[in-house]
Amino acid sequence: MTASATARADKKPGPRPAHDRAVHDRMANAIRALAMDAVEQAKSGHPGLPMGAADIATVLFTRFMKFDPADPAWPDRDRFVLSAGHGSMLIYAALHLLGYAAVTIEEIKRFRQLGSKTPGHPENFITPGIETTTGPLGQGLANAVGMAMAERHLAALFGNGIVDHHTYVLASDGDLMEGISQEAIALAGHLKLAKLIVLFDDNGISIDGPLSLADSVDQVKRFEAAGWAATRIDGHDPQAIARAIEQARGSDRPSMIACRTTIGFGAPTKAGTEKCHGSALGADEIKGARSQLGWSAPAFEIPAEVREAWRTAGSRSAEAHRTWQSRLAALDATQRAEFERRIAGALPKGKLDAAVTAVKEKLAAAPQAIATRAASELALESLAAALPEMIGGSADLTGSNNTRPKGMAVFSAADPAGRFVHYGVREHGMASAMNGMALHRGVIPYSGTFLVFSDYCRPAIRLAALMGERVIHVMTHDSIGLGEDGPTHQPVEHLAALRAIPNLHVFRPCDAVETVECWQLALEHARTPSVLALTRQNVPQLRQGLERDNRCAAGAYELVPADGPAQVSLFASGSEVALAVEARKLLDAKGVAARVVSVPCFELLAQAPEAVRRAVIGDARIRIGIEAAVRQGWDAIIGTDGLFVGMTSFGASAPAKDLFRHFGITADSIAQAALTKM
Numbered sequence: 001m002t003a004s005a006t007a008r009a010d011k012k013p014g015p016r017p018a019h020d021r022a023v024h025d026r027m028a029n030a031i032r033a034l035a036m037d038a039v040e041q042a043k044s045g046h047p048g049l050p051m052g053a054a055d056i057a058t059v060l061f062t063r064f065m066k067f068d069p070a071d072p073a074w075p076d077r078d079r080f081v082l083s084a085g086h087g088s089m090l091i092y093a094a095l096h097l098l099g100y101a102a103v104t105i106e107e108i109k110r111f112r113q114l115g116s117k118t119p120g121h122p123e124n125f126i127t128p129g130i131e132t133t134t135g136p137l138g139q140g141l142a143n144a145v146g147m148a149m150a151e152r153h154l155a156a157l158f159g160n161g162i163v164d165h166h167t168y169v170l171a172s173d174g175d176l177m178e179g180i181s182q183e184a185i186a187l188a189g190h191l192k193l194a195k196l197i198v199l200f201d202d203n204g205i206s207i208d209g210p211l212s213l214a215d216s217v218d219q220v221k222r223f224e225a226a227g228w229a230a231t232r233i234d235g236h237d238p239q240a241i242a243r244a245i246e247q248a249r250g251s252d253r254p255s256m257i258a259c260r261t262t263i264g265f266g267a268p269t270k271a272g273t274e275k276c277h278g279s280a281l282g283a284d285e286i287k288g289a290r291s292q293l294g295w296s297a298p299a300f301e302i303p304a305e306v307r308e309a310w311r312t313a314g315s316r317s318a319e320a321h322r323t324w325q326s327r328l329a330a331l332d333a334t335q336r337a338e339f340e341r342r343i344a345g346a347l348p349k350g351k352l353d354a355a356v357t358a359v360k361e362k363l364a365a366a367p368q369a370i371a372t373r374a375a376s377e378l379a380l381e382s383l384a385a386a387l388p389e390m391i392g393g394s395a396d397l398t399g400s401n402n403t404r405p406k407g408m409a410v411f412s413a414a415d416p417a418g419r420f421v422h423y424g425v426r427e428h429g430m431a432s433a434m435n436g437m438a439l440h441r442g443v444i445p446y447s448g449t450f451l452v453f454s455d456y457c458r459p460a461i462r463l464a465a466l467m468g469e470r471v472i473h474v475m476t477h478d479s480i481g482l483g484e485d486g487p488t489h490q491p492v493e494h495l496a497a498l499r500a501i502p503n504l505h506v507f508r509p510c511d512a513v514e515t516v517e518c519w520q521l522a523l524e525h526a527r528t529p530s531v532l533a534l535t536r537q538n539v540p541q542l543r544q545g546l547e548r549d550n551r552c553a554a555g556a557y558e559l560v561p562a563d564g565p566a567q568v569s570l571f572a573s574g575s576e577v578a579l580a581v582e583a584r585k586l587l588d589a590k591g592v593a594a595r596v597v598s599v600p601c602f603e604l605l606a607q608a609p610e611a612v613r614r615a616v617i618g619d620a621r622i623r624i625g626i627e628a629a630v631r632q633g634w635d636a637i638i639g640t641d642g643l644f645v646g647m648t649s650f651g652a653s654a655p656a657k658d659l660f661r662h663f664g665i666t667a668d669s670i671a672q673a674a675l676t677k678m
């Protein structure tokens, strides 16, 4: 063998030879037994999927997957996404059997209990070896598309010797019925993500009963139509599974393998029916299953030879891991440091600060009365240059969202080094793929759509917040200020709805300077996703002069003090801050002292130290909140007796100026509200 051939062999260990059929069956039955026993003990859970998909998982994990239980975070491990998260015992059983230290038999016994490593649905932030949090069907599949995109991108930058892994998904009927799956499949097919392999647990059963009650799609044809390689096999035949996976690994397109399985395989009366989908089988059924499967070991006990076979499989990639480490060590020192920095998610701090300061200096020297979406583009020109890990995109609104800074190449099958993704009109798939990219590590995804379509992204944003992933959503056209497109496009309740999600930062900057500060905060918070709500319409630059501190960091701050002891506090966000500043002048002319507080981020204000919060809120007798959206959430700042100038209905189609007047969101009406309350 030549040296280069040896290197290749190191890099790509071929599949392990097949286990003897009897051995395979015993290994798969270990998954089935653990699933039955854990669900029975918890008196809740889903035994049907793990029992049905046990053969698939056994072949995949013991013969194909590249991973090292000793280092679940090995950057070049193959990813496995259990998109059908309700079947969590499948992955817990596999992790336990393969030797992942965190998933002990005690944890399996504590399935679904408080504080266990084996929660009801897989949580990546609880259990080492779990790649993403799944449960809401369809999300895992779309996350996996993002993981496969990140893999291609990083491979293009750092070489196949450092990044070269597959992303496998186990998806159920439910995953494929959800609309998000279409977005994910279409995007993956278009991008030719050849290292993405979906194993479809084609059991023809969902909760209500046979799939035929609700669905008659030919999934093979559907995937083929989207540019995938797709095939149908017997999901209980280990040889057929292995052959199909081998073929998929050689494909130049993403692959879907429809594995015909029997839900609850082995359960004497419930197999093949919805009765074993989501409840404990019961003692008699389990007894019958044990006898049918030829599994005589007591509950939670794995015979030594079966455990040994699984452990051997668990250590099969240790050598590949070692050779990967030596390739990383042999990398040019700068490249290696950059790869490690990016995988760790550490920002090049000095560079970020310098990029932010550069933008602020420009704005101080030549103030700009521009839309905050345009200010965001200005910020991105600097930020994206300083942070090569930023991968942008838009759901077909690139020119409106201003998310593609000049010179950012397009990510495509032909150029995976590109950093701008044309997601197409697929907001949900985009947001979910972004989660997958962030989970992969090595990239910071940001992208754009209209704020009103945050509803189309919401399930994925919620999961990003739950997982604590740094994804950044640029959401422009953030109020009636977008004008003529009318109420279908004018967000009214969206800020409140997004602010209701725990661990999500919703930023609504008032001008160009705040916009760059909010970008900085979104990037710096590594465990919190962000939404940047930005205007379509121009706004004045209210922050003049150069302030190096990030004033938005406290969530809110006094932008304009009152002339003397404040009688009125005007709190506003985004485009309405300029109205508050105008209203302050009107009040001043009437001898009323008012201060203006800009509130770019409710959540950061809520987290600020009590003294800071108190000082910002102040003690003026009259407090007025101003935001071209519903009041919900504002009482935390203005109190239940505070006044609110905003929206109480949907918007309308007209030029923006007319709409602000029509809905009474003007400097006059703000001043009038204060005077009436004096």
Ligand SMILES: Cc1ncc(C[n+]2csc(CCOP(=O)(O)OP(=O)(O)O)c2C)c(N)n1
Pocket (backbone or CB within 6 Å): 046, 048, 049, 084, 086, 087, 135, 136, 137, 138, 172, 173, 174, 175, 178, 201, 203, 205, 206, 207, 263, 277
């Ligand atoms: C978005 C979403 N809707 C509904 C559910 C509730 N749910 C859990 S599993 C399931 C469908 C079960 O059918 P299938 O996906 O075929 O899984 P299997 O019965 O084969 O285990 C549903 C509706 C969910 N988890 N996510």
